[in-house]
Amino acid sequence: MDHRDRGNSQGRRRAGVTVTGNGSAAAAVDQVTVTLGVSVVRPDAGAAFQAAAHTATRVMAILADDGADSRSVRTADLTLGPQIEWRDNREFLMGYQAGQRLIVHLPGLAGLERMLTDVAVGGGEGVRIDSVALTPSNPESALREAREIAFADAMAKASHLAGLAGRLLGELSWIEERQGDGAQPISGSAGFRAAAKMPVATGDMALSASLTARWLFAESG
Structure with a gap:
């Protein structure tokens, strides 16, 4: 029953x-969340970290120039670690990977195309656009x-x-x-x-x- x-x-x-x-x-749809990534590999951990920091700083400057204020951008995670490759059941150190993931929230869509293009063209080594989520507010x-x-x-x-x-x-x-x-x-x-x-x-x-x-x-x- x-x-x-x-x-x-x-x-x-x-x-x-x-x-x-x-x-x-x-x-x-009137707001957007963009996820950007930076990933750099170098033989030395310090060099990888510095290169990733340089790219991330450059990307943040581009975002600011294109109208994203500091409260709209946050670091989701920051990584540094060895890059390992297996050959014949043996582990080989190929270098070190350093990276950062940035979340950008924009309350409007004005300038979105320019921002994405500027990041892709001028962001520097290791930059990527992971996702663009368009949603209604x-x-x-x-x-x-x-x-x-x-x-x-x-x-x-x-x-x-x-x-x-x-x-x-x-x-x-x-x-x-x-x-x-x-x-x-x-x-x-x-x-x-x-x-x-x-x-x-x-x-x-x-x-x-x-x-x-x-x-x-x-x-x-």
Whole structure:
């Protein structure tokens, strides 16, 4: 017996229908998080560390010049360690790797293409762009709309199934939201700009909602 239906008349589970509803709504992408990496290998640990520090300093200067303030940039991790290679079941020291990972959060998208291009072209040895995550800063409105669409979808399915069974829907017994990431890019748009810049498509993001609900059948008579 479903514990959510306990307490019904005579303690028995009343007949009903359980359905899943889905919905989605678009939210404008208006913020970005960029993950940058620096990785340098040298025969000597100190030399690797200094070279990585030089590149990281250069990258930070580029970010500042392109409008990222100091509170928008943070070091996620900093590494220094040996580079080992195995040959014929033997361990060989190939050198030392030093690196740093930077997280850059931008509240807007203006200048993003220029910043990425400047880092890639002028960042120096060992620089890389690990990821660019475009997200909406205010997804709540779109999520509410997605839930409303999902509930309407569930109710329409339940009504249809009840009709096929020759019954009418009664009260809503229970409802629960299904968990998921709820976000997918749906459309990108970027004009053709200077060829030297890496274009970034900044389309809307679809925020989705999914819920499962159970309606009891209306009691006859």
